[in-house]
Amino acid sequence: MTAAQVTAQVTLRGVTKVFPAAVDGNPVHALGPIDLEIRKGEFFAVVGPSGCGKSTLLELIAGLTAPTEGEIEFEGRAIGDNVPDGVGVVFQEDACFPWLNVLENVEFGLRRTTIDNDEKGRRAAAVIDMMGLRDFARSYPAQLSGGMRQRVCIARTIVAQPRLILLDEPFGALDQQTRLLMGDEILRLWRQTGATVFLITHALDEAVMLADRIVVMSARPGKTIDHVETGWPRERDSRIVERGNFGALTSRLWKTLREESLKTMGRAG
């Protein structure tokens, strides 16, 4: 591995997020302080109890929301409150545009690029092929299953060839079988595109199956409390779960997370 490959693509220094009080309420300290480095080209996962600010962390890195304190850098430049070029996001919710067909939805992802329409069409078609949606290019999202709609959203993101792909529980709304298959696809895309992947998930096995590195977050205000390197080879798929240390890694995460989850439940109860 050369030096360039291990440099940090995203750096968070002392990042906190406090949401101002809603009417009559107290301000919500959602996150931090957090220090984090995401290396270029790695598959990075964040797990944590629900409500720990995982999605807030993703929105901070995406530039969708600004930190209260601290600084975030993407490729050496500070992120303002605009989404930097080269960053793509796939959300948990269905983000397909129902009034556009699959091809138009995917082409929407090329709005920021300056290439001509023919080239746009070619690139969109190539990504649609890659995601196994060729027969549905002219279909509208309403005609597709939940898993296929999520593929459309992934296609719309990767068509812009982002260097950093942020995934916010992208399989959360899908059934277990589809999740596993989509996991394989994400791994394949990660290898093919060479992009860095930042995955937020609540599913521990999913994190262990997919990621090179996993960070565990605490209950609110979310901080990083554990850090695991899986050490998987770059060429891998969902069958990695058969490896001997898959179980050990998952139980280690669960041990840390269990205490945190109990804290959250205790607070809610």
Add this chain to the structure above:
Amino acid sequence: MSRLRLSQIAVVAGFILLLEALCLAGVIDKITMPPPHIILRDLFHMLLTGRYFGEIGKSIVNVLVAFASAYLVGVIIGTILHGHKTTREILDPLFATYYAIPVFAFYPLFIVMFGLGDGPQILIGFMLAVVAVIITTLNGLDRVPPVLKKTARVNGLNALQTARHITLPFCTPYLLTAAKLALAYAFIGVIGSEFIMARSGMGYEISYAYTNFDNATMYPLILVILLLSIAANSLLSRWERMLLARRGQG
């Protein structure tokens, strides 16, 4: 044609036939209502001679003016209110009770203010229609999923581009519903005012024919209003269905 559509046509046809039978049998006497086939004959006669074209045209123009102004103003106010939470909360009770107010009660006042011309009639149509447009616009804007707005930002769209490429297409079905409501209310407002007090227009002519026992004018004119209103509404509904079918909500 689907069985459902056939049944729907059968219901309407059956009703007309029943009316015809009741009229011919004398259950409904001739002075009250002529049988449907006579009404239809009178209608053709009226359309052939071109009499009342001016009245019909005048009413249509007033309805369209009331509709267009209410629609434009309603969409603009709805959009502004969507961004001003406090103002919206202040106005919410007004919107909630608005249709409990008989707007026609203000008609005499408008006549005093603006004279017995087209103005007061258009104003009544406008007042009836505008709030329905505001409420429906707000309803549509409220339903734009936050994830679509985030997607817009991820793709580098500014506020204006987001409105054009995300909000507007998402809200199109709501804007069509608003158009349907506005048109219906504009019809009711304008024709209703003409009935109450006016010097011209379809409503005025119907009311005039009524006082003169002129069934050969009154019923064909009623039929014209019915046909116009239904035609305009089905046109918009058809457009709405097309949009919704594509989005799988039809």
